[in-house]
Amino acid sequence: MRIVLLGAPGCGKGTQAKKLMADRNIPQISTGDMLREAVASGTRFGEQAKDIMEAGQLVPDNIVLGIISERLTRPDAADGFILDGFPRTQQQAADLEELLDELGVPLDAAVLLDVDFDILMKRLTGRRTCSLTGKLLNVYFSPQEELDACLNAGGELIQREDDNEETISSRLDVYREQTEPVVGFYEKRDKLKKVAADGAIDEIYERLLQAL
Ligand code: AMP
Numbered sequence: 676m677r678i679v680l681l682g683a684p685g686c687g688k689g690t691q692a693k694k695l696m697a698d699r700n701i702p703q704i705s706t707g708d709m710l711r712e713a714v715a716s717g718t719r720f721g722e723q724a725k726d727i728m729e730a731g732q733l734v735p736d737n738i739v740l741g742i743i744s745e746r747l748t749r750p751d752a753a754d755g756f757i758l759d760g761f762p763r764t765q766q767q768a769a770d771l772e773e774l775l776d777e778l779g780v781p782l783d784a785a786v787l788l789d790v791d792f793d794i795l796m797k798r799l800t801g802r803r804t805c806s807l808t809g810k811l812l813n814v815y816f817s818p819q820e821e822l823d824a825c826l827n828a829g830g831e832l833i834q835r836e837d838d839n840e841e842t843i844s845s846r847l848d849v850y851r852e853q854t855e856p857v858v859g860f861y862e863k864r865d866k867l868k869k870v871a872a873d874g875a876i877d878e879i880y881e882r883l884l885q886a887l
Pocket residue numbers: 684706707708710727728729731732733734735736739759760761762763767837846
């Protein structure tokens with residue numbers, strides 16, 4: 676299975692991609708995670724990306740394309756992949772199409788996780804990661820036991836640098852202006868599937884499986 680997960684920041688792409696990865700044994704490829712790793716380890720790409728990410732803007736297409744082309748040719752992506760957070764511009768979508776054509780592995784589907792903008796703000800401002808397990812949690816929506824389990828085990832609930840209100844609002848603007856047109860790109864190619872992404876994580880996952 677080769678798919679793209681599309682949707683605004685906070686729509687649940689990462690959460691759903693992780694579930695699908697565990698079920699289907701194919702990698703989740705998140706440009707956001709790879710860029711955060713590059714920033715943390717101070718690579719050249721990381722240096723270039725840091726301030727842009729903190730401002731909630733998009734890292735230049737050539738940088739993300741370089742990261743993606745290297746990643747897609749690794750052996751674990753040979754049987755499929757879930758792209759999470761890429762493509763984010765029409766140019767990236769066209770470049771991905773060309774790259775997959777060259778590799779002879781066309782995309783099966785692009786799934787849009789569709790959610791109202793007012794829900795997104797709470798999902799993003801409340802989002803935390805357990806420092807011990809890497810589990811994604813939310814101070815507004817996760818059961819208290821799960822939040823306590825992380826803290827009681829000596830972990831911390833880490834908030835992403837770009838999950839503050841100011842950066843979130845730029846990220847949502849960037850999504851509307853630059854990423855929403857990517858939905859049309861896949862609609863034209865008859866590859867788009869829409870999934871209602873409100874409600875419980877498992878319900879959304881069921882809808883995602885149905886759509887696929
Ligand atoms: P994410 O974790 O997907 O929300 O991405 C976090 C940040 O990384 C974004 O706000 C962008 O600054 C950058 N980023 C991630 N993916 C891309 C992409 N495909 N194109 C450009 N910038 C990206």
